[in-house]
Amino acid sequence: MKSLAPPLVNDLQLLHGMARNTRLGHFQIIGNFLNQLTDQYQLFIRHNGSPALCMALQTGTNLEEALRYYYDNPPLALHHIQTIRESSPRVCPMCGSLKSWNIDHYLPQSTHPDWSLFSLNLIPSCDCNLKRGNRLIGPGNERILHPYFDLILNQRLLSWNSVGIYPNINLTLVNLVRNPDVQFHIDEIIMNTNILGWLADKIGSFVRCPSDEIITLNPNQTITARDLENAINDLRMRKDHSLGSLNNWESVFCTGLLGDAQLLNIGLARHNFIQANGYP
Ligand SMILES: [Zn+2]
Numbered sequence: 374m375k376s377l378a379p380p381l382v383n384d385l386q387l388l389h390g391m392a393r394n395t396r397l398g399h400f401q402i403i404g405n406f407l408n409q410l411t412d413q414y415q416l417f418i419r420h421n422g423s424p425a426l427c428m429a430l431q432t433g434t435n436l437e438e439a440l441r442y443y444y445d446n447p448p449l450a451l452h453h454i455q456t457i458r459e460s461s462p463r464v465c466p467m468c469g470s471l472k473s474w475n476i477d478h479y480l481p482q483s484t485h486p487d488w489s490l491f492s493l494n495l496i497p498s499c500d501c502n503l504k505r506g507n508r509l510i511g512p513g514n515e516r517i518l519h520p521y522f523d524l525i526l527n528q529r530l531l532s533w534n535s536v537g538i539y540p541n542i543n544l545t546l547v548n549l550v551r552n553p554d555v556q557f558h559i560d561e562i563i564m565n566t567n568i569l570g571w572l573a574d575k576i577g578s579f580v581r582c583p584s585d586e587i588i589t590l591n592p593n594q595t596i597t598a599r600d601l602e603n604a605i606n607d608l609r610m611r612k613d614h615s616l617g618s619l620n621n622w623e624s625v626f627c628t629g630l631l632g633d634a635q636l637l638n639i640g641l642a643r644h645n646f647i648q649a650n651g652y653p
Pocket residue numbers: 465466467468469470498499500501502
């Protein structure tokens with residue numbers, strides 16, 4: 374999860390240019406629906422893409438096919454599609470994983486084809502876009518967070534705790550976050566990724582050798598509980614800054630660890646054992 378500045382694209386100008394470009398195979402179709410598409414783009418802007426308020430045209434024509442074609446085979450004028458795809462390579466704005474090579478249509482192409490090319494509907498993402506849930510709106514009108522509009526993504530939102538026997542892990546919201554859209558986003562986007570397995574692997578590695586994961590720890594020094602917490606805080610701050618998000622998975626790992634007294638005690642004892650006796 375990561376807040377992003379909206380792309381600087383003049384979508385309406387691009388649309389009008391496509392309608393005039395006789396070299397494009399489907400220019401006439403775009404031209405025929407130019408007014409409706411213009412209205413749809415403006416509707417999206419007015420409501421920040423709210424799925425409750427942005428209804429697709431349902432033209433039942435080959436307009437949808439043409440828009441999909443140009444998304445899959447963008448002419449030079451639509452270079453913003455590739456630019457957006459590459460605009461957050463180190464962290465996925467939708468789920469916070471440490472990769473991003475794809476595009477998520479915030480309003481899916483399958484149900485909302487009108488916005489297939491619209492820059493504000495295109496969000497760089499990892500493969501979480503292929504795994505997201507089917508619901509666009511929750512029972513209380515909750516919706517998936519939008520990295521261009523939802524500034525709450527600038528806050529630290531996500532943590533985890535271990536339940537019962539390790540490695541049973543729950544994703545949790547950090548204290549004081551009471552936002553139904555955030556919970557909906559977690560349920561529909563993040564819980565469909567491999568974040569729990571990823572965290573379990575990190576925890577396992579931490580328990581075996583804390584300084585392998587907490588690289589801000591000096592592996593050659595006996596430490597106190599305060600030293601360990603300082604090192605985890607320091608690592609989290611570096612990840613926050615370098616990845617430009619407080620909700621990248623590395624920072625989420627640190628946040629959960631800082632709240633788990635039992636794991637911190639295990640890590641402290643393990644680090645000092647290794648320091649005294651070497652890695653067995
Ligand atoms: Zn993702």
